[in-house]
Amino acid sequence: xxxxxxxxxxxxxxxxxxxxxxxxxxxxxxxxxxxxxxxxxxxxxxxxxxxxxxxxxxxxxxxxxxxxxxxxxxxxxxxxxxxxxxxxxxxxxxxxxxxxxxxxxxxxxxxxxxxxxxxxxxxxxxxxxxxxxxxxxxxxxxxxxxxxxxxxxxxxxxxxxxxxxxxxxxxxxxxxxxxxxxxxxxxxxxxxxxxxxxxxxxxxxxxxxxxxxxxxxxxxxxxxxxxxxxxxxxxxxxxxxxxxxxxxxxxxxxxxxxxxxxxxxxxxxxxxxxxxxxxxxxxxxxxxxxxxxxxxxxxxxxxxxxxxxxxxxxxxxxxxxxxxxxxxxxxxxxxxxxxxxxxxxxxxxxxxxxxxxxxxxxxxxxxxxxxxxxxxxxxxxxxxxxxxxxxxxxxxxxxxxxxxxxxxxxxxxxxxxxxxxxxxxxxxxxxxxxxxxxxxxxxxxxxxxxxxxxxxxxxxxxxxxxxxxxxxxxxxxxxxxxxxxxxxxxxxxxxxxxxxxxxxxxxxxxxxxxxxxxxxxxxxxxxxxxxxxxxxxxxxxxxxxxxxxxxxxxxxxxxxxxx
Numbered sequence: 001x002x003x004x005x006x007x008x009x010x011x012x013x014x015x016x017x018x019x020x021x022x023x024x025x026x027x028x029x030x031x032x033x034x035x036x037x038x039x040x041x042x043x044x045x046x047x048x049x050x051x052x053x054x055x056x057x058x059x060x061x062x063x064x065x066x067x068x069x070x071x072x073x074x075x076x077x078x079x080x081x082x083x084x085x086x087x088x089x090x091x092x093x094x095x096x097x098x099x100x101x102x103x104x105x106x107x108x109x110x111x112x113x114x115x116x117x118x119x120x121x122x123x124x125x126x127x128x129x130x131x132x133x134x135x136x137x138x139x140x141x142x143x144x145x146x147x148x149x150x151x152x153x154x155x156x157x158x159x160x161x162x163x164x165x166x167x168x169x170x171x172x173x174x175x176x177x178x179x180x181x182x183x184x185x186x187x188x189x190x191x192x193x194x195x196x197x198x199x200x201x202x203x204x205x206x207x208x209x210x211x212x213x214x215x216x217x218x219x220x221x222x223x224x225x226x227x228x229x230x231x232x233x234x235x236x237x238x239x240x241x242x243x244x245x246x247x248x249x250x251x252x253x254x255x256x257x258x259x260x261x262x263x264x265x266x267x268x269x270x271x272x273x274x275x276x277x278x279x280x281x282x283x284x285x286x287x288x289x290x291x292x293x294x295x296x297x298x299x300x301x302x303x304x305x306x307x308x309x310x311x312x313x314x315x316x317x318x319x320x321x322x323x324x325x326x327x328x329x330x331x332x333x334x335x336x337x338x339x340x341x342x343x344x345x346x347x348x349x350x351x352x353x354x355x356x357x358x359x360x361x362x363x364x365x366x367x368x369x370x371x372x373x374x375x376x377x378x379x380x381x382x383x384x385x386x387x388x389x390x391x392x393x394x395x396x397x398x399x400x401x402x403x404x405x406x407x408x409x410x411x412x413x414x415x416x417x418x419x420x421x422x423x424x425x426x427x428x429x430x431x432x433x434x435x436x437x438x439x440x441x442x443x444x445x446x447x448x449x450x451x452x453x454x455x456x457x458x459x460x461x462x463x464x465x466x467x468x469x470x471x472x473x474x475x476x477x478x479x480x481x482x483x484x485x486x487x488x489x490x491x492x493x494x495x496x497x498x499x500x501x502x503x504x505x506x507x508x509x510x511x512x513x514x515x516x517x518x519x520x521x522x523x524x525x526x527x528x529x530x531x532x533x534x535x536x537x538x539x540x541x542x543x544x545x546x547x548x549x550x551x552x553x554x555x556x557x558x559x560x561x562x563x
Contacts, residue, residue: 025238032230049178049191052208055109056193059102059206095150099132106134106208112141112188113209115148116195119163119170126166128152129204166192172202180212187212338396339366344529349442349563350377353529354556355537364391365500365554366399370407375443378406381556382435382454383500385474394431398423398475402437412437413450413485416475420452420483423476432476436498445490445560450483455504456516459488460495460532460559464523466516467496492562493527502551503536509545518543532557 085091098116106114115131131148133141148154156163162179169176169192176191188209194202344353354367364384372378380402384395401422405415416437423432436457438449453474456466467488473481490496499519506514522539526532533555540553 021238021241025234029227029231029234032227032234048189048210049176051109052111052176052191052210053174053193055105055111055114055208056206058108059105059114060195095130098130102130102132103134103136106132107136108134110134110210111208112211113145113207115207116204117207118204119166120153123167124157124163125153125155126163128154162190166205166207169194169205170202172196338399339368343369345369346529347561349375349561350440350558351529351561352377352379352556352558353533354381355533355554357553359502359549359552360387364395365502365552366395367498367554367556368399368403369556369558370403372407372409372439375441377440377442377558378403378437379440379498379556379558380406380412380435380437381498381500381554382433383502383552383554384433385431386429390429391431394429395433398433398435402435406437406439411450411485412439412448413483416450416452416472416483417481420473420475420481421479424479427476430476432474434474434500440490440558440560442560443563445492445494445562447488447490447496448485449488450485452481452483455499455501458497458499458520458523459490460497460523460526460557461491461493464520464526466520490560492560495527495529495532495557495559497523497532497536497555497557499536499555500552502549502553503540503555505551506540506543506553507547507550508543509547514540514543527559529557529559532559 102114102116105111111134113131113133116129117126118129119125120127128148129150131145133145135141156166159179165177165179172194174193176193179190179192180187182188189212190207190209193206193208195204195206197203339356341357342353342355345351352369354369356365356367358365364386365382366384367379367381369377369379380399382395382398382402384391384398386394398419402415402419405418406412410418416435434453434455436449436451436454438447440447449469451469451472453472456469459465459467469486470484472483475481504514504516504519508514518539522535526535536555536557537553
């Protein structure tokens with residue numbers, strides 16, 4: 001490279017890499033600390049809830065005599081609360097026993113407060129029965145508990161969410177949700193549980209509270225401990241990553257940069273003249289500062305003139321491909337217009353639905369239907385050999401010619417025979433098509449039809465069956481096909497299903513064919529076109545089991561309603 005370029009200020013790639021590694025490390029530490037804080041909060045909260053649940057179960061056992069305690073054996077907690085008299089010494093003695101039991105539970109499980117209460121009739125206040133603290137050494141907590149004597153009423157208008165969770169507990173729900181609230185007694189995490197009598201009826205509630213500041217200290221301790229470990233681990237990992245990246249990435253890049261410098265120097269001094277792949281020209285600077293990666297970019301741009309002709313060639317090729325893609329898309333739209341993906345028609349005499357879903361961009365299957373007069377409906381379905389645009393063009397020719405003949409009043413058999421002779425006269429590609437064509441007379445349900453090598457139709461009725469008919473010969477194979485005219489009759493409510501081999505020859509992941517047995521098994525119980533179409537699509541797609549479809553899915557279902 002020239003002396004002028006070397007004199008430019010440079011940003012060392014190693015320095016940039018070190019700064020980015022440091023930034024990644026800081027971000028990783030901050031993210032880890034955030035995740036740790038979240039997990040620590042969830043852990044401490046879950047542990048506190050677990051303690052409250054255990055204390056609740058223990059206290060319930062004491063009050064119901066399921067656990068041994070110093071309450072009298074004939075002690076009836078429910079009766080005592082409902083018929084209590086605050087001036088009765090025996091009642092006060094019983095409350096003292098209950099309070100002692102609650103103090104023991106609160107102390108055993110580290111609870112700040114534990115109390116028995118209920119929601120008053122207005123639903124906006126709570127009535128305290130017994131309150132205790134797990135920390136009798138704290139005078140403030142003892143004073144707080146002393147204020148909550150039997151019958152004390154406290155409004156809950158300031159804590160609507162907490163009151164709602166109390167109501168949930170009153171319905172018997174034991175999966176308590178935590179409530180965070182603050183009052184003159186401090187900031188607490190509270191849980192509420194139902195207390196039931198011997199008959200299982202909820203008679204009051206148990207509230208438990210933990211000092212939120214104490215939980216914060218626990219979370220802080222866990223956070224500090226894990227943060228120190230994360231910082232040390234992150235620093236060690238980033239140091240190792242930097243060493244590895246320097247050896248495996250930075251040093252090779254610098255070596256490539258030096259080699260590119262020599263490459264440019266050879267052409268700048270003329271020493272590279274005649275060397276294959278060399279290119280003359282001035283080095284293009286990207287900005288006022290240069291690093292090794294900028295040197296590589298400069299050297300690449302220096303050589304870009306040598307591949308300019310290739311770019312032009314690629315542009316021409318891309319343009320041709322785009323034109324081809326546009327032509328294919330237009331062709332596909334034309335085919336979709338000729339054979340729509342789905343059509344549905346319903347009148348008071350008949351109903352018809354048809355679907356054509358190509359497996360590739362262009363399909364070889366086709367169908368058509370149209371009214372010949374007030375009572376007659378022409379319909380057809382076919383499958384062209386081959387794939388791609390050639391088969392699609394052949395399909396359009398066959399469908400258009402056959403439909404035109406039927407519209408002119410030519411019977412199905414005569415129309416197919418005439419079409420066959422026309423195609424055999426000029427068919428250089430040797431393509432052929434299987435076709436079923438018919439005309440339904442809605443005045444009596446009669447169908448006149450002809451078959452050119454196509455699959456047998458399924459007749460929808462109480463006991464579905466395949467319509468027996470002459471197999472015929474595919475259109476385009478031989479002259480004088482000899483396709484014959486046949487007849488069938490549909491009773492009101494009966495229908496017919498025409499389909500291509502994309503249905504019966506669908507292949508499962510186990511290489512098993514869908515077959516005629518499965519097709520016939522789907523038909524019972526189907527009495528309208530929508531059920532016929534939806535059920536057949538679902539069954540064929542499910543049979544493929546995620547395997548790629550290699551053939552078109554085309555069918556036409558028609559039901560005769562009656563004259």
